[in-house]
Amino acid sequence: MIQFSDQEITGERMELDSKTELYYLGHHLTLRNCTLILKVPARALVVSKTRLIDCTIDARKELKGFSWDHAHLKGCRFTGTLSGCDFGRWPDEEADQIGGIEDCDFTGARLEACRFLQCDSRTLKFPSWPCFTLLDPVRRKDELLAIQWPGTMRITVESFVEGPPETAAVTYFAPAVAKRTGTTQEAIRAVLDTLPGVIL
Incomplete structure (x- = not known):
């Protein structure tokens, strides 16, 4: 060591x-x-x-x-x-x-399935498309689950809206999401383009 x-x-x-x-x-x-x-x-x-x-x-x-x-x-x-990484401070941290x-x-x-917790996301610069960042996803749970997501992407959305309410942002890599959920980057982008609180 x-x-x-x-x-x-x-x-x-x-x-x-x-x-x-x-x-x-x-x-x-x-x-x-x-x-x-x-x-x-x-x-x-x-x-x-x-x-x-x-x-x-x-x-x-x-x-x-x-x-x-x-x-x-x-x-x-x-x-x-970086994939599956968490940044910030967990709510129950000592x-x-x-x-x-x-x-x-x-x-x-390149960020895939990364979370940002208890932070001011306005101070952060996120990667551009084909990465995408959803701001304040847990508090927007109802709004995000009401959307018709392509392929099986709803499963991905369900996973991140169930996180701690202090989740300020989540960032994903569209090619990885498309492959995993049986859809295309273009179909994902078409939905994201209609949403507020998204950084592309």
């Missing part, structure tokens, strides 16, 4: 590759203006009680099912592919946890 904790690191390029079994970032670690190159699966990465400020996080290998809820991300830029996200840029990333 390689661990970074109880320090502030500025302006470093940190490459996390699969040669190590586990990378542990935290506790009380601050990374400022660093570039984090991720080449590890989620099971080989722990980020806990860590602040990342003005960093670039580049997922060179698809990062699946990782929760950033024990990290505070401010002014960071994400690139690469008071000493510092999870949060603000002023981050995902325009260079």
Whole structure:
């Protein structure tokens, strides 16, 4: 295991590759203006009680099912592919946890089934089509379930509208959704174009 904790690191390029079994970032670690190159699966990465400020996080290998809820991300830029990742702060998180996200840029990333919790989505830049972002999906449950979705996409919609009410946004990758739900990107886009609270 390689661990970074109880320090502030500025302006470093940190490459996390699969040669190590586990990378542990935290506790009380601050990374400022660093570039984090991720080449590890989620099971080989722990980020806990860590602040990342003005960093670039580049997922060179698809990062699946990782929760950033024990990290505070401010002014960071994400690139690469992230799927099933959570950002922000879980509603039941302990008071000493510092999870949060603000002023981050995902325009260079591909996001699939990623959630943003207890944050101000207006401070975030989301990726453009073929990614799409639905704002405030849980509070808009009735509106979103009333729509005639193509293929079996309603199942996907049902899954995200049942999340915590503090879900500020969800982002999906249209080609992956189309393949999974037996429809086309064009059919998905046609519905999204009619909806408010969507970022394309």
